[in-house]
Amino acid sequence: MKIKPIGERILVKIQEGEEKTASGIIIPQTAQEKTQEGIVIAVGDDESIKVKVNDRIMYDKYAGTALKIDGVEHLILKMTDILAIIE
Amino acid sequence: MKIKPIGERILVKIQEGEEKTASGIIIPQTAQEKTQEGIVIAVGDDESIKVKVNDRIMYDKYAGTALKIDGVEHLILKMTDILAIIE
Amino acid sequence: MKIKPIGERILVKIQEGEEKTASGIIIPQTAQEKTQEGIVIAVGDDESIKVKVNDRIMYDKYAGTALKIDGVEHLILKMTDILAIIE
Amino acid sequence: MKIKPIGERILVKIQEGEEKTASGIIIPQTAQEKTQEGIVIAVGDDESIKVKVNDRIMYDKYAGTALKIDGVEHLILKMTDILAIIE
Amino acid sequence: MKIKPIGERILVKIQEGEEKTASGIIIPQTAQEKTQEGIVIAVGDDESIKVKVNDRIMYDKYAGTALKIDGVEHLILKMTDILAIIE
Amino acid sequence: MKIKPIGERILVKIQEGEEKTASGIIIPQTAQEKTQEGIVIAVGDDESIKVKVNDRIMYDKYAGTALKIDGVEHLILKMTDILAIIE
Amino acid sequence: MKIKPIGERILVKIQEGEEKTASGIIIPQTAQEKTQEGIVIAVGDDESIKVKVNDRIMYDKYAGTALKIDGVEHLILKMTDILAIIE
Numbered sequence: 001m002k003i004k005p006i007g008e009r010i011l012v013k014i015q016e017g018e019e020k021t022a023s024g025i026i027i028p029q030t031a032q033e034k035t036q037e038g039i040v041i042a043v044g045d046d047e048s049i050k051v052k053v054n055d056r057i058m059y060d061k062y063a064g065t066a067l068k069i070d071g072v073e074h075l076i077l078k079m080t081d082i083l084a085i086i087e
Numbered sequence: 088m089k090i091k092p093i094g095e096r097i098l099v100k101i102q103e104g105e106e107k108t109a110s111g112i113i114i115p116q117t118a119q120e121k122t123q124e125g126i127v128i129a130v131g132d133d134e135s136i137k138v139k140v141n142d143r144i145m146y147d148k149y150a151g152t153a154l155k156i157d158g159v160e161h162l163i164l165k166m167t168d169i170l171a172i173i174e
Numbered sequence: 175m176k177i178k179p180i181g182e183r184i185l186v187k188i189q190e191g192e193e194k195t196a197s198g199i200i201i202p203q204t205a206q207e208k209t210q211e212g213i214v215i216a217v218g219d220d221e222s223i224k225v226k227v228n229d230r231i232m233y234d235k236y237a238g239t240a241l242k243i244d245g246v247e248h249l250i251l252k253m254t255d256i257l258a259i260i261e
Numbered sequence: 262m263k264i265k266p267i268g269e270r271i272l273v274k275i276q277e278g279e280e281k282t283a284s285g286i287i288i289p290q291t292a293q294e295k296t297q298e299g300i301v302i303a304v305g306d307d308e309s310i311k312v313k314v315n316d317r318i319m320y321d322k323y324a325g326t327a328l329k330i331d332g333v334e335h336l337i338l339k340m341t342d343i344l345a346i347i348e
Numbered sequence: 349m350k351i352k353p354i355g356e357r358i359l360v361k362i363q364e365g366e367e368k369t370a371s372g373i374i375i376p377q378t379a380q381e382k383t384q385e386g387i388v389i390a391v392g393d394d395e396s397i398k399v400k401v402n403d404r405i406m407y408d409k410y411a412g413t414a415l416k417i418d419g420v421e422h423l424i425l426k427m428t429d430i431l432a433i434i435e
Numbered sequence: 436m437k438i439k440p441i442g443e444r445i446l447v448k449i450q451e452g453e454e455k456t457a458s459g460i461i462i463p464q465t466a467q468e469k470t471q472e473g474i475v476i477a478v479g480d481d482e483s484i485k486v487k488v489n490d491r492i493m494y495d496k497y498a499g500t501a502l503k504i505d506g507v508e509h510l511i512l513k514m515t516d517i518l519a520i521i522e
Numbered sequence: 523m524k525i526k527p528i529g530e531r532i533l534v535k536i537q538e539g540e541e542k543t544a545s546g547i548i549i550p551q552t553a554q555e556k557t558q559e560g561i562v563i564a565v566g567d568d569e570s571i572k573v574k575v576n577d578r579i580m581y582d583k584y585a586g587t588a589l590k591i592d593g594v595e596h597l598i599l600k601m602t603d604i605l606a607i608i609e
Binding site for chain 3: 089090091092093094096098152153154163
């Protein structure tokens with residue numbers, strides 16, 4: 001079974017906890033916090049897509065629609081919700 | 088009798104309950120849940136249409152307009168309400 | 175006397191009650207119901223028009239502006255309010 | 262003295278009362294009523310203009326800006342406020 | 349000293365009181381009144397400008413930004429705020 | 436040190452008090468006042484820019500973002516906030 | 523580890539306190555204050571990008587999404603949030 005995002009949409013596995021520390025980026029754990037990290041799992045075929053599978057990305061925390069795959073939290077985001085790639 | 092969606096619209100039969108488990112995707116059953124699965128029954132003729140009859144799709148739960156055909160719940164969605172194809 | 179809709183507008187005679195049952199489509203009679211059937215009486219001359227006189231159509235229940243012709247309820251809709259053609 | 266509407270604007274004399282009955286169209290006199298009839302008095306020079314002087318038209322009741330000419334109620338409408346021509 | 353409106357802007361001297369009666373147009377003096385007359389004093393250089401200096405115009409009463417020149421009330425309007433020319 | 440506005444932005448020194456009287460334009464000192472004068476200090480490089488350094492301009496009073504340079508009040512405006520040039 | 527902003531986005535290190543005094547620009551420390559200074563750390567590859575790494579910039583104080591890198595406050599801004607370059 002595979003999920004194929006439509007157009008400019010992107011399927012992302014949410015990264016939380018220790019992994020963030022590993023990347024050296026600390027997302028502020030306050031009411032003002034607004035970004036979150038994830039791993040790209042699948043992408044649509046729109047030409048606006050500028051990330052690829054396995055990219056580690058930052059996205060706007062309040063963006064996207066949530067779903068669980070085999071019990072693991074994922075998001076379907078639009079390309080415009082993605083702020084940066086972490087290399 | 089046949090329903091022919093106009094333009095970028097799509098007629099979808101809503102999938103609920105066990106079928107979702109079968110696909111391995113568990114849509115979270117909470118207040119935050121936002122996606123739902125369906126089967127494409129008919130599509131409009133707009134060039135933006137990127138799904139075809141019998142595709143299993145995920146769509147934004149609050150999108151579309153509801154109708155019943157022979158007692159079964161369906162939705163008329165726009166192409167932009169469709170998040171992903173499940174293969 | 176004839177009503178000629180302007181541009182992308184469409185004059186529709188509202189269909190209610192038994193007629194809906196005849197087509198096999200039951201519009202749910204609840205607070206959530208959102209679609210309704212009608213018969214196209216006249217159309218504007220915009221190129222976006224994709225229905226023709228006598229087409230049986232489904233439209234968004236809350237769309238359009240109401241008027242009565244010889245005591246019968248009609249609506250003037252825009253092409254974008256029309257969801258599907260029922261064949 | 263003459264009023265020349267600008268661009269896509271149209272000057273309309275509001276028709277009320279018996280005249281509506283004459284045309285066979287009864288605009289429902291309820292809280293839901295939304296259309297009204299008028300006679301085109303002058304039009305702007307925009308290419309979107311699709312009515313001409315003396316056309317009897319239906320327009321969205323809440324559209325336009327009101328003025329009185331020699332004590333008679335008129336409206337300046339935009340072309341997009343006009344729903345249909347009554348022939 | 350001269351005021352040169354920018355782009356699609358227009359400088360207008362507000363006309364009030366007896367002058368309106370002279371033109372034969374009575375703007376209703378009620379809470380619903382929405383149009384007002386003025387004289388064009390200067391215009392911007394945008395191609396959308398379709399009035400010229402000394403034109404007597406009608407404009408949407410709540411449009412524009414107010415200023416006084418030598419104690420006289422003026423407005424800077426946009427071309428889209430102007431409803432009609434009074435000839 | 437120099438401030439270079441980006442794109443369609445403009446740096447303006449706010450003019451207040453006696454200088455306004457000198458220009459013959461009295462901005463009404465009431466709750467309804469909406470325009471204010473300034474001197475253009477620097478401009479962006481967008482093609483929409485139609486003012487130049489040292490132009491005396493009128494702008495919408497509530498537009499722009501405020502900053503102080505050596506204790507003097509300035510604003511960064513967009514070209515669309517500028518209403519007129521005072522010659 | 524490196525952060526690569528997407529498209530028209532820009533990573534900025536927030537400048538506060540004495541540094542502002544050094545540039546001669548005093549951002550008013552009041553409820554009305556609206557601009558803030560920063561240093562460009564990384565930029566996206568969109569053609570609208572008109573700043574480069576190490577540029578000292580002014581941006582709208584309420585724009586962007588906050589993150590910390592090695593304990594230091596940064597922002598991801600869009601090009602349209604940047605008001606001026608300070609040279």
